[in-house]
Structures are given as C-alpha cells and as structure tokens.
Amino acid sequence: MSFIKNTLSWIAPPTAPGVQSGAGGADFLTTKLDVLVQWAHSNSLWPLPFGTACCAIEFMSVVSSHYDLSRFGAEVVRFSPRQADMMIVAGTVTDKQAPILRKIYDQMAEPKWVVSMGVCACTGGFYRAYHVVQGIDEIVPVDVYVAGCPPTPENLMRGIIELQRRIQTGDLARHRQNKTYVPIRVGEQPVIGLPAYSQSVMAPNRPGVSEMPVMADSAEADMGAKADVLKHQGDRS
Amino acid sequence: MSALASAPSSSLTYAPVLDKRFGPKARIEARPAKDIATITLTDRSAYIEVARFLRDDPACAFDLLLDLVSIDLLNAPAPLRPRDGSRFQLHVILYSTRRNDHLRLIVNLPEQNPRVPTLVNLWPAVNWFEREAWDLMGIEFEGHPNLKRLLTHNGFVGHALRKDYAAGQRWLCTEEDLLQTDLAAQTETPEDIFETMTVNLGPSHPATHGTLRIVLRLDGETIVAAEGECGYLHRCFEKMSESHTYSQVIPYTDRLNYCSPMINGFGYARAVEDMLGVEIPPRAKAIRVILSEFNRIMDHMVCIGTNLVDLGALTNFWYAYQAREAIYGLLEACCGARLTSSYARVGGLSADVPPNFDEWSRSLFPIIKTQLDDIDGLVSKNRIAHKRMRGTGIVSRENAIAWGFTGPCGRASGLAYDVRKDKPYEGYDELDFDVPVMTDGDNFARYYVRMEEMRQSLRIIDQQLRKLPKGPVTTDDYRVILPPKEMVYNEMEGLIYHFKVVFEGTKVAPGYFYSSVEGGNGELGYTIVADGSGNPYRLKVRPPCFPLFAAYEKIIKGGMVSDAVATLGMLNIIAGELDR
C-alpha cells in the first residue's frame, strides 16, 4: 500500500486522493474517479505515429533503445487509429496527404490528443509552397507543438511529458469544455497562425478567434499571408 | 570564374556516325570539361529517330535512362534561350552501361502546345519521368500509356514548375480526388471477377515506411494488378530552390533522402562547385568522403532494420538504431545537428571537424562491426529470412537496366555500376574498396549487397582517416564562400565579399550542368540551370529511388502480398527524395 501512496503523491496533487487506514487497520484508498482515470490515461498513452518525412526518422530514434520513450509510459506504438489515443504527426503534411490525416484523426476514439512534431507539422516550416499544408492545425486540433527541424528526441519527450502533466491535472478536458484552451509549445516558439485555421469547419472543437490570446504583430502578419493562400483555394476554376 | 575548357568532340566516338546519319539535325555541343556530353536537336521531328539511334547503335549504346529534365525558359536570359524562341526544353540524361559514358539529349519545344512523342517504347524507365514533366511543366507526351498527374493531386490546376505559376498558390484536395486510380485501365478483367478485390496499401501504412500508396487487385493472396502512386510528400523542393540562393538550397537538400542527409548536400555542393570551376581543399574532400560513408552506413541500417521489422524480426531494428545513434553523436559534433546537418557549403564545409575526429570515428568501428555481425548472425543464415527474401521480388539485369535501376538494387541484379568507381569524385579513385555485386536480383541479394557495402564503407573510412590531410576546409575564393570573421571585421575587402555573398549569393554564369554522386540508393544527380544570378534558375534532382518505385508495381505483379511488403522494404524507397 505504501507503494501506491508514494506513487499517488507523486503523480497527483496531494489533496485529491489519499490512502487512509480504516478502523480495523485495513488500508483503503479514497480518490475521485476523474483523478484515477486521468492518471491512467496519462501513463498509458498509445501513440499513433503519423510519420511522413524526416521527423519520422527522428521519432524512430525516440522509440528505439537509446532514448526509449517507453520509460514515460508511451511505448505501445500502434498503427491502427482504433487502438491509439495520441497521434504524433511527424513530418510535412502536403495537400495530398491532408484528407488522409483528417480521416485517421476522425477514426481515433475519444479521448485523443495530437502532438505536432517539427516545424513542418506546426507551420509548414520552410516549405512555403504550393503543395504543403501550412500547419496541421488547418485540419486537426493540436495539443502540443514541438518546435525543431527535426526536434531533438529530448524535445519530443518533453512535449509528451508536458502533455501527460496536463492530462493528469485535468486541464485539457476542462479547457476544452470551456474553450479556454491554449496548446503547449515546446522549444523555440514557432510562429503559429492558430485562429485563422481554427475557424475551418474541419476542426470543430477549436476555440474561436475572440477567445484566443492576442498574438504578436509578426505572427499576425504571417497569418495574413497564409490566409491569402487559403483564400485562393476557394476559387479553383 | 568558370573553367570553360571545351571537351574535344573527337573523344566522342559516336560523333562521326551521328554526323553522317543526321547531319544538321543534331548538333554536338562544346561543354565544360566536367559536364557530360551533349547533343542538341535542331530539328524536333528527329527526336525519336535520334533517341533510337543513341540506344541501339553499338558506338553509342546508351541503354540506361537516368533522368528527364523539363525546363521553362520564359524569363531566361539570352544565352540560355534557344534562337528559335522556344519556351520549353527537355534534357534526356542517358548512360551507357557498356561504355561507362553519360550523354544529354536536348530538345526544344514551343510555347504553344509543347508536345513530343513518348520514349516509353525505348526506355520503359521514362514512364514516370514523363508523367512528372507533364504534371509539373505541362509538356505533353504523345502516345504515353498513362499520362496523368503524378506528384500533385487531382484537384490541382496548372503546372507548378512553370515560371508564371506563383509558388504559394495552393489547391484544395478532397478525399474524392484521392480515390481515382486507373487500376482498371491497366489490367484485363480477370475471368471470375468476384474472386478479386481491390486493396489500398498506404499512404499511411506501417509497411510503406512513409507516404507511399499502392493500390492492389488481389486474387486471394496473389496480386493480379498493382498501381503505385506517389506525391504524398511532394514538398516543392525544386520550386523552392528557385527562390533561394545557391547556399540557401543546402538545407533543403538534407531533407531529400533523410536517411543519409549529408550525401545529398555534398552532391549538390559538388555540382555547383564543378559548375563554377572551384576546387575545394583536399581536407574538405577527405572529410566529405568519410562522412558520406558514415551516412551510407546509416542509410543501409535504416533500410535493413525497418525491412526486417516488416518481416517480423524486431530485434535487428534496435541493433541498427544503436549503430545509428553512435554515428549521430559524431555528426552532431561536426555540425551541431543530428539529422538535418547542412554541413556542406559551396566551396567546402561549414566548419572543421572536432580535434578528436580521428579517434572518435575509429571508436565507432567496433560498435558498427558488432551490430553488423549481430544482424548478420541473426538473419543471413536464418531459415525464415531466406524463405521470405530468397526468390522474391526478382529483377533481372535486363529489366534493371530498362527500368533505370542504379545503386545497391541495380548491383543486386548484376548491374555493376557505382558512381564512386566508374565516375570517381572527391578522390574515391585513390581509395581501395570493392563494389559488391550479386546476380540473383532478389530481395536477399539486395539485403546482402547492402550488408557488404557497409563493410566496404568502413574500409574506405579507415583508409581515408589514415591519410586525412591537414589544412583549411574551405576554398579561399571569397566570391563563393563567406570570408573568415577576422577578415570581415578588419578589412574592407572582406566586408564587401561578406556582404555580396550574403545578399546576392554566389553568382553562377548562365548555363546548365549535370553532376552526380553515389547516394544511398544509387545515382543521385543534380541538373542545375543557371541564369547568371545568385539563385538557381532551375534545379532538378534525379532521385535514385524514383525509378525503383516506378518499377515496383511491375515487380510485385503475380506475387504474394507478403512478398510485396518485403520487396518494398528492400528497394528502400525514401519518400523525401521520391517526391521531393
């Protein structure tokens, strides 16, 4: 029992659950169901690697023996969306790939989280071009942005640990409900044009523009440019 | 800046025959010494005839088609633009396996209705290259069996590599756009239609290692028809490079074949250096060779490791990655990045290697050797591995040549061509190494050739380390490379050079150039068209796995699905360089 006690005090705020000794000397555990579920969720993330490009090679490094992501409870890499709850988008997503990404996201069961690994997935990276999605938040809601080209394995692991922390505290669920949700960003702050894309019908559970934190000028300018590109998509002749 | 010593046309053995046969219709161009021989067609109608002659005449025997480059000369300056005012140009890059010789055949096409007959009947390898030229440049190939978009999606409008196409113009792709494949068109309907079914392998499938798609028609477990599709990672590298300076393109090249990133960068830098006539110092050359070979080992490790995972042997993957991690450490010490190194510079390297480079490299040998021996011990004599890989995915030597194979896959089919041996560069000719060749042409041969190549790579590294010269790692031609910081801060001239290189980039005289190196998967070629400015006017990569994947649908036909998976892994298709 002391093992559980130690573990619980480590993973959750000390106020929530507790181990108490009953009258007859028997130990029993009091906790809120939510906390227990969140704890379980956070430590058994099943990643679905949506690896498309160079970042996927780095993702392979993260799961193989040297870095060994399984130390953080996210080892069971599954290629079936039905069996996974954390999608790691590693690599550039092109316009041709976009419908597939969305479809696979839709096929995953709730609760699910999306980690955007690398600047290509976050913003399109240095591919500002005719066939590249300028950030996967055009099509799916993103929980963690990990910057880098490719991110170092440490950076990706930090992103996942941050995600676990948020799942444990229940922040993510609460914010999603209240639409006050701000994604996690790891590493150098990538310029991310969030609001423009979150309006898209393809990402219904993203907050609207007004609820988003104000962005820096440069970010807005950048976003404007991207919005122009998007507008062009409409007038296909 | 450029060393324009023209190659004497007398060295072209086929020149007299060509002249007699075609007279004024085809002209042999004077080229810089390091470029490949060139024939320009003055009469477009002789295209097929000349092409057939080049393939069949024993004095020419250009049996391997390497690349097809399409160029839009809309904004090109006078020396590039043909006198008749043609807007488009096609470069057919050929190689003769018998005579070890490259050739470029140029044909000019008008602005209105650019069309030429297809070369599919002469070199089957050209099939996908022509589709790409149609997709991105809008050149029509008469008689092509399957002329449709390849890299972009079906919702795309226009031809992206034309000069009047805005680089940022995107088009929405819907799911319906992806469903259209012409599988029905390429197969005769099987007799009892109810027995077959169509299955999608990819583009997001664990066995495709990236973003490839193969649509299969299955009769039970047997593949009766297959159609490969690519473009799911088309990141517009070639269009992007047109708006960046020659040095700014280097980071993009790392992301072509991301399993062996440095080879791409070195190959590109070498192409530009040769075009400029810049010679890099011996130390830079030696370091390039050493790191290229380490990258080759990494590339083969990924190929073998991931493929064996598909065959059910997971352990090797961890072994292979252990060796990779060790090499990553060295690369990181050299350039600061693990994967995307940007270590090459036009004119040398971005920085010198760390002082303990020699010991560090040598300390990797036992690690790599152990992992190689372990994999060898687990797999090479393993009954299951033999059952899965022997006799599956067979490619004969004739087919390998017809389909444009090079590199380990070509060598596994008995095509003994290695750019390092046959067109030596960066001092490979002074090194003693063997090129493993097998004749079975099956998956096991591809596996074994790669295993042996890694051992040869270690041999090369060992020799090169022993005679690693001292000295600078960049040229002292500051029109090409940034001058050292002390010079920039203390001398006016240094500052000017610095300013010029940063703002304008290295200026390359108008012209075109082809240069190739041995990449992880075969001949990695760069065609550079320069217009005298600091940006490439057009940059075309010959990705070694493009012809491999184009042939894939033909290799797997008639086999089992499980063998198709093994074959795909052993061809080692890297989406980054396949789609660019």
Ligand code: SF4
């Ligand atoms: S972020 Fe960089 S490393 Fe990752 S996919 Fe994009 S280009 Fe490749």
